[in-house]
Amino acid sequence: MSKGVTSQSKDYAKWYTDVVQKAELADYAPVKGCMIIRPYGYALWENIKSNLDKMFKDTGHVNAYFPLLIPEEFIKREAEHVEGFAPEVAVVTHAGGKKLEKPYVLRPTSETIIWSAYKKWINSYRDLPLLINQWANVIRWEMRTRLFLRTTEFLWQEGHTAHETAEEAKAEAIKMINVYKKLAEEYLAMPVYVGTKTENEKFPGAVETYSIEALVGDKKALQSGTSHYLGQNFAKAFDVKFQNKSNEQEYVYASSWGVSTRLVGGIIMTHGDDKGLILPPKIAPHQIVIIPIYRDDSDKNKVMNLWKKIETTLKEKNIRFKFDNREELTPGFKFNEWEMKGVPVRVEIGPRDADRNGVVTVRRDNREKKFPSLEEFLENITNLLDTIQKDMFSKQLKFREENTFDITNYDELKEVVEKGGYARTFWAGDSELEDKIKDETKATIRCELFEKTKESGKCFYTGKDSEVQVIISKAY
RNA sequence: CGGGAUGUAGCGCAGUCCGGCAGCGCACUUCGUUCGGGACGAAGGGGUCGAAAGUUCAAAUCUUUUCAUCCCGACCA
Numbered sequence A: 001m002s003k004g005v006t007s008q009s010k011d012y013a014k015w016y017t018d019v020v021q022k023a024e025l026a027d028y029a030p031v032k033g034c035m036i037i038r039p040y041g042y043a044l045w046e047n048i049k050s051n052l053d054k055m056f057k058d059t060g061h062v063n064a065y066f067p068l069l070i071p072e073e074f075i076k077r078e079a080e081h082v083e084g085f086a087p088e089v090a091v092v093t094h095a096g097g098k099k100l101e102k103p104y105v106l107r108p109t110s111e112t113i114i115w116s117a118y119k120k121w122i123n124s125y126r127d128l129p130l131l132i133n134q135w136a137n138v139i140r141w142e143m144r145t146r147l148f149l150r151t152t153e154f155l156w157q158e159g160h161t162a163h164e165t166a167e168e169a170k171a172e173a174i175k176m177i178n179v180y181k182k183l184a185e186e187y188l189a190m191p192v193y194v195g196t197k198t199e200n201e202k203f204p205g206a207v208e209t210y211s212i213e214a215l216v217g218d219k220k221a222l223q224s225g226t227s228h229y230l231g232q233n234f235a236k237a238f239d240v241k242f243q244n245k246s247n248e249q250e251y252v253y254a255s256s257w258g259v260s261t262r263l264v265g266g267i268i269m270t271h272g273d274d275k276g277l278i279l280p281p282k283i284a285p286h287q288i289v290i291i292p293i294y295r296d297d298s299d300k301n302k303v304m305n306l307w308k309k310i311e312t313t314l315k316e317k318n319i320r321f322k323f324d325n326r327e328e329l330t331p332g333f334k335f336n337e338w339e340m341k342g343v344p345v346r347v348e349i350g351p352r353d354a355d356r357n358g359v360v361t362v363r364r365d366n367r368e369k370k371f372p373s374l375e376e377f378l379e380n381i382t383n384l385l386d387t388i389q390k391d392m393f394s395k396q397l398k399f400r401e402e403n404t405f406d407i408t409n410y411d412e413l414k415e416v417v418e419k420g421g422y423a424r425t426f427w428a429g430d431s432e433l434e435d436k437i438k439d440e441t442k443a444t445i446r447c448e449l450f451e452k453t454k455e456s457g458k459c460f461y462t463g464k465d466s467e468v469q470v471i472i473s474k475a476y
Numbered sequence B: 001c002g003g004g005a006u007g008u009a010g011c012g013c014a015g016u017c018c019g020g021c022a023g024c025g026c027a028c029u030u031c032g033u034u035c036g037g038g039a040c041g042a043a044g045g046g047g048u049c050g051a052a053a054g055u056u057c058a059a060a061u062c063u064u065u066u067c068a069u070c071c072c073g074a075c076c077a
Helices: A012-022 A039-058 A079-088 A111-121 A166-187 A233-237 A262-271 A297-316 A331-340 A351-356 A374-402 A410-419 A431-441
Strands: A026-028 A035-037 A069-071 A091-095 A098-106 A130-139 A153-163 A193-196 A208-215 A221-231 A241-243 A249-251 A253-260 A288-292 A321-323 A345-349 A360-363 A404-406 A422-426 A444-449 A469-473
Touching: A012 A026, A012 A262, A035 A039, A039 A130, A039 A153, A039 A166, A039 A262, A079 A233, A111 A130, A111 A153, A111 A233, A153 A166, A166 A193, A166 A208, A166 A221, A166 A253, A193 A469, A208 A262, A208 A444, A208 A469, A221 A233, A221 A262, A233 A253, A253 A262, A262 A374, A288 A297, A288 A331, A297 A321, A297 A345, A297 A351, A297 A374, A331 A345, A345 A351, A345 A374, A360 A374, A374 A404, A410 A422, A410 A431, A410 A469, A431 A444
Parallel strands: A288 A321, A288 A345, A404 A422
Antiparallel strands: A026 A035, A069 A098, A091 A098, A130 A153, A153 A253, A193 A208, A193 A444, A208 A221, A221 A253, A241 A249, A345 A360, A422 A469, A444 A469
């Protein structure tokens, strides 16, 4: 691994791609816009995935798998859906050495193929709710791509639920966006705003879209998860009816929701610094890294004896650790390498520590160095990881608060867009006005906030009274 | 698809203007000394100079064509 990365202040975009590659999260693939997720990056995704999957199970969802290939005709059934996705779907036209009579699209999302199956599975209100999730890859042909943030192929999960009533389906969508908020805040240490997308920004085919919006290191918004109340749009497109309790045929109400490998990009940009990644302990592939230091065999024996005492306890405490005993590298090199990879705690054990029966610990997030006794260390390590997790969240929450500005007019919006961060204000404009603002400032309404700072106020642009409070920012 | 740039060892680059043995740094291999913040020495290995055609005694270098990638815009989770 070569030295260092481009500094954030010099070139944030370059810093980002440097970190992704030098921390060995991902590499470029031979296909434009695609990436190879390397073992360290995949381990990170697996940790996100396993925590989230548990939350899905806890909320009554089950996993299934639907095909990658979707009959092209399916995508076209829902008018808004086809219009929204047409530019970015890849189509398979040839197979088996022949041109296909009916082409397939590579799924950009699975609503259509899933609802074609739901038609077969749903007959009565007794079949509802149907709460299915799938972990899958999807393909969206984007014009411009960036590792993790926007790739042609990406990994995600998509939940697709079917319900008896509009209220229930909508409640499901809101429940799941809050699951995402919990994931982001408690596991990824990323504070997020939660709200409703405007008509301009919502998912094609949805009645309403909800999102979580993070604020990353260069003060731009990152949409990190979405959840949709689909109404009866897909049920109508695929003719999915059920017999309700009054013995009538009725279209089913739906929700869908997803988060993707984009979250990995969010973690990198939320926490990283000029030394590389900083990972939250709950999802870090290695929560601590232990680096032995010795020069001769007698030192080595002492250090290895110390390590044996540590290893057993770490296993008992279920801590994910890495013992880096590579002989050919100096400790200094390893310090830098594991800092690049964002391991939350570094533990140094050398002859001096062995002599006093202690260790040296260094936190990645604030670089705090301590010299605890072995006993203190083993007793406090779990607490230390918890503390780091909380401190990382607090730091980012403070950063977000410092970069959220309440505005009252258009000039103030332009100022906020100029310096970065969120502009928070009331909004009474329409779709056209939103487009105009986007054209003029490059900023968009990220969402209409669920949690408003006050009940109502005046729209910053039209001056009309409004009960809709929004955040506006440039976004990834 | 428009505007800009770049393709030479795994990575980063020099060499191209003015044609003449394909180089440098890092990484890699072996041995020895090192090891508490990116160690040092010695000896090695690694190339279809993006691709094709042309000019020439001779092409990384000149000409033509072509492909790819990156950055800036329009699209997007």
